[in-house]
Amino acid sequence: MLATEQSESRGRTRFILKKVLGSLLTLVFVLVFNFVLFRIVQSDPIGSLFRGRNVPAAKIADLRTAFGLDESLWVQFWAYVRQTFQLNFGISYQSRQPVWNEIVSAIPATVALVGISAVFSAVIGTIGGVIAAWRRNTWKDHAITSGTMVFYSMPDFWLGMILLVGFAVVLGWFPVGGMSDAGSTATGLALLLDRLHHIFLPALTLTLAYLGEYALVTRSSLLDVMGEDYLTVARAKGLRDVVVRNRHAVPNALLPVVTLTAINFGFVLSGAIAVEAVFSWPGLGKATADAIRGPDLPMLQGLFLLFSAAVIFFNLLADVAYAWLDPRVEGA
Amino acid sequence: MRRTVVFILFALFGAAIAPAAFAQEDAGVVLRIGLTQDWETLNPTAGFAVSEYEIWNVHYATLTDKAADDFAPIGGLAESWVASNDGLTYTYTLREGLKWSDGEPLTAEDVAWNVNTSRDQEWDNMLSTVINLDAKVIDDRTVEITSSVPDPKLPNMDIYLVPKHIWEPIATDYDATVEYEALDGVGSGPFVISEFTKGQSVVMVANPNYWGWEGETPPIDRVIFQTFANPDAMVAALQQGELDAIHGFPAGSAATLEADPNIEVVAGRQGGFDEIAINGGAVVGQPHPALLDLEVRRAVSFAIDKEAVIEDLWFGLAGPLETMSPGADEAKWIPEISADKAFTYDPDRANQILDDAGYLDTDGDGIREMPDGTNPIILRHAVNTDGDLAGPIGELFTGWMQAIGIGVELASYDQDALFGVIVEGDYDTFFWGWVPFVDPDPMLSYFTEAELESYNDANWTDPRFEELYLEQKVELDPQRRIDIVHEMLTILHDAAVYIPMYLGPDLQAYRTDTFEGWVRQPADVGPVMFSNSSPSYRLLRPVGSDAVGGSSDGTNWVLIGGLAALVVVGGALVVTRRKSTADDRE
């Protein structure tokens, strides 16, 4: 008994360790990839840093040293890795501020918007999926399945444009963009209400856009589970339909949904680029859209690294969560 | 399951509504202004955008001010001045007890130091004003400014005076100066910079030491400038009362705004114009070789349909223009261009010019080649992503050029990147605009050799233009100076490197129910803000005696209503849910 537990936990530790190592390797790959893109494909990184402004020669020489441009590629790469780990992504062309500062200041808005939407879409989508599976081939199933498919098939920003025209332009119920009233000085409750007022439409857009995936995954996962024996047994024991569903079927079917949620959280930071642009929501997505207009390459580079790191991290988290939740995973 | 969700929804919205105890804090009287341009820097020695000039207009008082009606020099920091008999020296007397916003005394030493330092250090934005000047402190309140040549601009002294006690340590080094962020918040105007968030806002607070308040409490506590990436959002914010005034809204929204009884629309003219510039190839980056031929540039000019732009993109709000206005007084500075020389839209004539000059489409692909049959004429047209007309103009330009067998490749840059591209000469054509100063000198200086690789965005020079530029600079007879300027502009026009499209008004709108006292500069035709010295800011008062400007709480009720509706729906769901459970039990 004791021995089994030990070996089980050892297997699990090994599994997690392997996943951590894999993630680190992926991170290294992203770094190399980024380096190739921005230092090799893009010629003259220093020149593009100043875009034609008169810059003293001494300063250019300093930067060449800092970037290691006169050294071998290996030295350059090493300098780049060092800078990256010091969170030094260079200076944004557009704001003249360190890219890292710009990114950090945009994170909360995105986390709030996409976080709220992710939670709502996961919850509502899962419920929808459960209903659809449980009432398979009824009108409820068809309505939910086709409805979510439609939302899933449209460009999310287009949905945003329609909601914006309908609810903000025509009806005037919501503001047409931004995170707060222009020049608002509100505090406390007024501030909170102001934020809610502004976040409503973009959050609704993203929630509707993400719903479909959760509903479809939940539905098919639940249908798989429902075919399994123990449910028949549970039903045979005379348990009510709802109890069977909520106590037995759903929890088992939710495993892939949990994984999906964790993975989707990795995409949270990068998930709303075009939608943030439509609603002028001042988060990472709008920062990306603005950087494209520049083009502000250091900013794009920094954002890309951050987005990738977030995905890698949450994938790892999903794996670890899976290892804890699913007893079948053992040192695989 | 669903019950849990409904509960979570309840909790969320409950949390949003519960802390009702925190009432909205009294933020004082706030004037909120929206604009679509961003700020690059608030450093008056480094920036060049209209948005930046407006902040400086408010933050820095100048030695002499400009009358709202006609730009005539009036008292600013100086209450009076006298000219010497030869007209070369002016002695200014400062007002009594002047102070910077941080309480340091503002003296003649500050004025003299600014004039002499900006001249010696060649600060770009001040240089054309101070290049021939020398300033001497007589006493704390008296400064003497002498010009080495006759100077038609004097006694006007409108350079932004930066606080010597802050700037002196960095002013010895040009690079350190232009890289300074200038967020020290020390100024001498009605409001001073308190916060700057690039891409979002500049917050300015009342400066109790501003001489123009005349010892009274400033009627406005704060001015917030908010920039909008989306001009439509800005228009909506004004309509919903989130803003008190907006600058630079899209012409297409004018009719909607005019229909609003609480909004006044102003199409302010102050010489502002937009142009399509052709790379003249004077230095550095070279254009397509065809553009070095005057005939090709003339053909391009004839193929541009300015009327279409005025009608379709400005809805008739802009005025026709053949050559630029170098100063704010359009009637005074714009020369008459004879009909036979004017580039009136005529694609047939443009085609004829190109045919005659030997630029033929030899391979039949619809695009002309150089006379030797090589190198098809494809122009790299730069689109400024910060301007709302640059996109449509890019589409139109492509169409115009297509009609005369010239190809166009569009490349997009934001304003700052475009500046870099222009300085490097890495373009063939672009569309951008200027708002000139009162005096034509700076605008004219941009087409001289000294400004190549900087403000000379035609990348073009001309020896005669150069001569005339120096002549007008020292011409004291006003009519004679106007004639010289007219001749210069005719030369520039005939070279077909800079094609002014129209006299574009500043489209502004303000709410009439929050603040009053907006003044147009110049009188009757000018804008109410973003003008040469922007006098509105010190004259504005909240409407009614104890009105607290700007903020409106109305919108929140919509949300509260919406939340209440959601709660009701949520409650209904719970009830239905209970009912169906009960059904199950039976």
Next chain:
Amino acid sequence: MTSLAMQRRRATAGRVLAQFRSSKPGVIGFSVLLLFVVIALAAPLLADVRELNPVFARASGNPQWASPGEFGALGTDHLRRSVWVQFVWGSRVSLFVGLAATILTISIGSVVGIVSGFVGGRLDAFLMRITEWFLVIPFLPLAIVLASILGRNVWNIILVIGVTSWPSTARLLRAQVLTVKQRLFVDRSRSLGAGNGHLVARHILPNVSGLILANATLAVPISILTETTLSFLGLGDPSSPSWGKTLEEAFVNGAMVRNAWWYFLPAGLGILVVVLAFTLIGRTLEEIADPRLGQSR
């Protein structure tokens, strides 16, 4: 032998076709798609391409911002251009980019997947490592970064989509190839001395082709949506107006505050309908290729 194989293949094709015909979603999707393909191919007959040129539109006296009742089927935009013409020609670019990018995606994915699954060993481990890496890199930001660096034209967009979206295809195909490889008849033919090329051509490809087709059909929507998003963010080809570019221009030029719904609804609906059509076809093909999916989903 050859004729027998051909007969067998023809029979399989007939069975697939029959199965497809009996699936309502599949038929609907196919009909809708056919309609759009016809529109795209017949664009020169349906709409005068010169109408895309604002100078021509003005010269022909089109009104500005006209609603569908006032001008043509779908009204006009801020530059007097007919929205119908933009819709028709936009379908061409959107479908072309979607299909071309998919071909690239599927080619890369298939080669990697088949090689990886068939050869196995170290090469497999190496290829799968790379596949996993690409799978992890967030797709849209990568596409944005690549498009920003490479520049704005149709071929770059196709390249960007192809390069960023192949990994899932590769993984799926590898799994399928492994299954096929396990099957006895592969071993038998190998023992009879068949070469690797023969194995892949005769046994692997026929068995994974259905999956490749289903996967390709499901990859098109992703390609189209990606092109749309890239165009909307200003990375589209300025000289090839796709549906995404129409949406961008409508957004930038104030169609929304004007409530000029006719400017941005058609392009978005076009995308929605085409994406749905491809999804329906893809799912039907998937069910046919992998009958296990058929029953419950």
